[in-house]
Amino acid sequence: xxxxxxxxxxxxxxxxxxxxxxxxxxxxxxxxxxxxxxxxxxxxxxxxxxxxxxxxxxxxxxxxxxxxxxxxxxxxxxxxxxxxxxxxxxxxxxxxxxxxxxxxxxxxxxxxxxxxxxxxxxxxxx
Amino acid sequence: xxxxxxxxxxxxxxxxxxxxxxxxxxxxxxxxxxxxxxxxxxxxxxxxxxxxxxxxxxxxxxxxxxxxxxxxxxxxxxxxxxxxxxxxxxxxxxxxxxxxxxxxxxxxxxxxxxxxxxxxxxxxxxxxxxxxxxxxxxxxxxxxxxxxxxxxxxxxxxxxxxxxxxxxxxxxxxxxxxxxxxxxxxxxxxxxxxxxxxxxxxxxxxxxxxxxxxxxxxxxxxxxxxxxxxxxxxxxxxxxxxxxxxxxxxxxxxxxxxxxxxxxxxxxxxxxxxxxxxxxxxxxxxxxxxxxxxxxxxxxxxxxxxxxxxxxxxxxxxxxxxxxxxxxxxxxxxxxxxxxxxxxxxxxxxxxxxxxxxxxxxxxxxxxxxxxxxxxxxxxxxxxxxxxxxxxxxxxxxxxxxxxxxxxxxxxxxxxxxxxxxxxxxxxxxxxxxxxxxxxxxxxxxxxxxxxxx
Numbered sequence: 001x002x003x004x005x006x007x008x009x010x011x012x013x014x015x016x017x018x019x020x021x022x023x024x025x026x027x028x029x030x031x032x033x034x035x036x037x038x039x040x041x042x043x044x045x046x047x048x049x050x051x052x053x054x055x056x057x058x059x060x061x062x063x064x065x066x067x068x069x070x071x072x073x074x075x076x077x078x079x080x081x082x083x084x085x086x087x088x089x090x091x092x093x094x095x096x097x098x099x100x101x102x103x104x105x106x107x108x109x110x111x112x113x114x115x116x117x118x119x120x121x122x123x124x125x126x
Numbered sequence: 127x128x129x130x131x132x133x134x135x136x137x138x139x140x141x142x143x144x145x146x147x148x149x150x151x152x153x154x155x156x157x158x159x160x161x162x163x164x165x166x167x168x169x170x171x172x173x174x175x176x177x178x179x180x181x182x183x184x185x186x187x188x189x190x191x192x193x194x195x196x197x198x199x200x201x202x203x204x205x206x207x208x209x210x211x212x213x214x215x216x217x218x219x220x221x222x223x224x225x226x227x228x229x230x231x232x233x234x235x236x237x238x239x240x241x242x243x244x245x246x247x248x249x250x251x252x253x254x255x256x257x258x259x260x261x262x263x264x265x266x267x268x269x270x271x272x273x274x275x276x277x278x279x280x281x282x283x284x285x286x287x288x289x290x291x292x293x294x295x296x297x298x299x300x301x302x303x304x305x306x307x308x309x310x311x312x313x314x315x316x317x318x319x320x321x322x323x324x325x326x327x328x329x330x331x332x333x334x335x336x337x338x339x340x341x342x343x344x345x346x347x348x349x350x351x352x353x354x355x356x357x358x359x360x361x362x363x364x365x366x367x368x369x370x371x372x373x374x375x376x377x378x379x380x381x382x383x384x385x386x387x388x389x390x391x392x393x394x395x396x397x398x399x400x401x402x403x404x405x406x407x408x409x410x411x412x413x414x415x416x417x418x419x420x421x422x423x424x425x426x427x428x429x430x431x432x433x434x435x436x437x438x439x440x441x442x443x444x445x446x447x448x449x450x451x452x453x454x455x456x457x458x459x460x461x462x463x464x465x466x467x468x469x470x471x472x473x474x475x476x477x478x479x480x481x482x483x484x485x486x487x488x489x490x491x492x493x494x495x496x497x498x499x500x501x502x503x504x505x506x507x508x509x510x511x512x513x514x515x516x517x518x519x520x521x522x523x524x525x526x527x528x529x530x531x532x533x534x535x536x537x538x539x540x541x542x543x544x545x546x547x548x549x550x551x552x553x554x555x556x557x558x559x560x561x562x563x564x565x566x567x568x569x570x571x572x573x574x575x576x577x578x579x580x
Contacts (some may be wrong), residue, residue, distance in 0.1 A: 009348070011348050011352075014352075015348065015355070018352075018355050018359075019355060034498075072261060087340060087343055087344060108344070108347055109347040109350060109401070
């Protein structure tokens with residue numbers, strides 16, 4: 001199962017790869033990382049149809065924001081689930097994300113237990 | 127003889143009429159009345175020829191003489207002096223005529239013609255004097271009217287003057303009170319302006335801290351996450367370790383890994399402390415995320431008083447505290463942001479616990495720590511009180527208590543934001559926070575909340 005994380009902080013990659021070390025090792029998960037909205041769309045468009053089933057995106061990013069990315073993904077790849085991960089857990093961001101079709105909303109610092117449960121539920125469906 | 131009495135009557139009548147608007151003193155009027163009665167009586171007696179004629183004839187002369195004397199010698203009648211001398215020749219001629227006729231009727235017949243002539247002259251004199259007197263009287267009257275008019279004008283001027291003075295006094299006091307009001311308003315404006323400047327400063331400080339907090343939060347999250355991860359990895363490593371045969375090197379490695387783990391735990395601990403501060407700062411600048419909804423304040427207080435107590439018991443240095451709830455069960459639901467308001471209860475209780483802990487350390491087990499939380503329905507407002515019997519708040523820091531970053535807690539225990547946030551939350555509920563305290567006796571936080579919020 002392929003999951004894409006989008007965040008402008010490069011260390012996010014190391015963090016998530018270490019967090020999901022066991023799952024990656026056992027082949028349950030395959031993680032990919034993009035550091036901008038544009039990079040994420042390029043990755044998603046590289047394969048047709050894309051193999052990604054889930055995208056986790058930061059909201060505050062230079063260039064394309066996470067909410068813009070959400071709208072684009074929903075328009076071009078409606079079958080891919082998208083959840084937002086943001087340091088700004090305010091109502092406005094939450095409402096906009098949910099209205100645009102986001103599946104979930106995680107606030108930073110990320111609760112990894114919740115994130116793992118979310119991913120596990122997706123894996124069960126697959 | 128009747129003529130003399132008619133003159134008396136006329137004189138008295140004329141005097142009485144000439145009194146003018148202010149009149150004569152009553153005793154003068156009485157004299158006039160009696161005089162007129164006497165004259166009329168004498169006229170009637172004269173017509174009836176009632177004897178002894180000589181008596182009333184003399185009385186008639188006495189009366190007219192008395193009247194003339196009266197006019198000349200009464201100060202109130204001074205201006206009528208010419209009137210007194212008007213009939214004088216007639217009276218004189220009549221008297222002489224009478225005397226001569228009575229004493230020597232023969233001689234009277236001889237000089238009767240002279241008496242007649244004297245009578246005519248006396249009459250002419252009387253008429254002349256009378257006209258003269260009338261003229262004088264008119265002048266006096268005109269003068270009197272003029273002086274009366276002047277007096278009237280003087281009086282009305284004085285009246286106007288005093289009215290104006292009253293008006294001026296009224297206006298002056300009005301102006302003075304307006305001046306005071308203006309001064310008051312000006313003072314108020316000045317203090318409001320100062321407050322605004324202070325708030326503006328605080329607001330920009332708030333924005334700055336929010337910005338800084340956010341910028342710090344991201345790297346801090348990495349510090350916390352990676353340290354946590356590393357501790358997990360070390361746990362995994364120690365699970366694998368038994369499979370490696372023992373050796374002095376392994377011993378050393380295990381020892382070092384134990385140190386690394388304890389270091390990571392410290393990094394995680396201090397990282398989460400920093401995270402708490404950043405969180406408070408963000409909360410401070412942004413406020414809570416909950417919404418205003420009709421809430422059961424008593425239930426909220428029960429829940430969070432319990433939570434605060436158990437939280438304190440679970441943390442280092444727990445203390446024994448008697449928490450008493452004195453809640454007004456008739457309290458209706460009031461509009462609250464429960465998420466925010468729960469922080470008010472938690473903050474106030476945490477402060478009370480910390481303060482009482484210091485008192486316990488200073489005084490030992492003699493002192494029994496106690497917190498009372500009260501609610502009360504005050505009609506259109508609700509009162510919430512949190513009172514502890516801790517060390518109290520010294521007067522000199524009472525003012526600073528609500529300022530951001532002000533703390534009395536030693537070392538790293540306090541962020542100095544707790545009460546500041548509490549105050550902000552209460553203000554966002556349009557309420558007020560008041561602090562009462564007595565050194566070594568009590569500290570009382572009084573919160574007043576309106577039942578309806580605009």
